[in-house]
Amino acid sequence: MIAALAFYFFAAILIASAVMVVSSRNPVHSVLFLILAFFNAAALFLIAGAEFLAMILVIVYVGAVAVLFLFVVMMLDIDFARLREGFQRYAPVGAVVGAILFLELLLVLGSWTFADQSAELRLSPNPGGDVTNAMAIGRILYTDYVYLFQASGLILLVAMIGAIVLTHRKSTASRRQNIGAQVSRSGSVLLEKVPSGAGIGTLGIRRPPVAEVEKPAVTHDAGHGGHH
Template sequence: MIAALAFYIFAAILIASAVMVVTSRNPVHSVLFLILAFFNASALFLMAGAEFLAMILVIVYVGAVAVLFLFVVMMLDIDFAQLRQGFQRYAPLGAVIGAILFLELLFVYGSWQFAPDAATLRMNAVPADPTVTNTEALGRLVYTDYIYLFQISGLILLVAMIGAIVLTLRDKPANSKRQDIGTQIARAEAVPLAKVPAGAGLGTLGIIRRKLPEPPKPKAVAQDDHGHGGHHGGHH
């Protein structure tokens, strides 16, 4: 009873936080809701017996990826009002693509069939061999049976990362400072070395330092007969 109640609570919070990630107008709030979704998904993995996936989700995604997203969003000077200008123009195309994806999900759900032994394996991630740990069993599946799918998913993430960088830097101003390796290592404007006698100073090389301006002298203050300075005020 307690496990079922905890499952529904974590699942409800996970779905709500996932919706807020997409619908939040502030990108910082979206990243914070994403971190909340990761924590709830980690709790679901822990309840299912996959403690390795639960810890990896917290350490890798929450501790590294989500925090990196947060820093990138806060440091980049992105004009979100300008990004939303073409929303109405591309809304019909987006609606068509969304409808196609929704129909594909319906087709997949309609043709989905559970394996005969799926009911017995539900909420039981312990391998059949008691000598094999949960982490070892997961490694065997990922790096043997599904190695090609694993590599393809990594390639997709790499392409998405490169695309995000290109889209971010495409409107970079022309007068921004860029690194020029050729200028840094060039020796065309190098200063020749010269042997200067000890004590000769810079004048031997024709280098004359500009004299600094003298500090202003303090103004003299007039004093009266009693030795007091300043202006005399009239008394009425």
């Protein structure tokens, strides 16, 4: 009973969050509702007994993808008025695409049936002992499929390096210090060995003579300088 109530509670919040993701006008709010939807989906996985999928959903999607989306949306200078300008013009095309996707979902749900061995697989015993789902998946992943796991890691590494190389741009406006040219001083500074005790005269360096300031001539008034 408690598990059923928890399932309906988290499912209702998940559906409401998904609706708010596509209907919110602010992209930042959409990303926040997306994070809320991921947390509720992880709770549903925990109720279903798939704790490995719940951990992956929280660690990978909430901890990396959703946070990346949030930082990108917040750092971009988005002109919301310009984005809404072509809404009426592209609304018919969007409605047609949405109707096609809705019909495809109806066809998939209409032709979907349970497998013959689904009940037996559902009631199949656990690996045994205190082995959890995450431990069982880890044993299979790192034993039978370890090479495929390493190959997927290398593919992600190459994709990350390619993204960095494609987005890296060298700035020509910034000025950098060339330490090698600064230390070598080739052709700019003449270095000479000065003997001990030698002055500037020995090296042929003469100071320019200081020009003497001419003193004003003293004149005596003839009418006041004589004796009567």
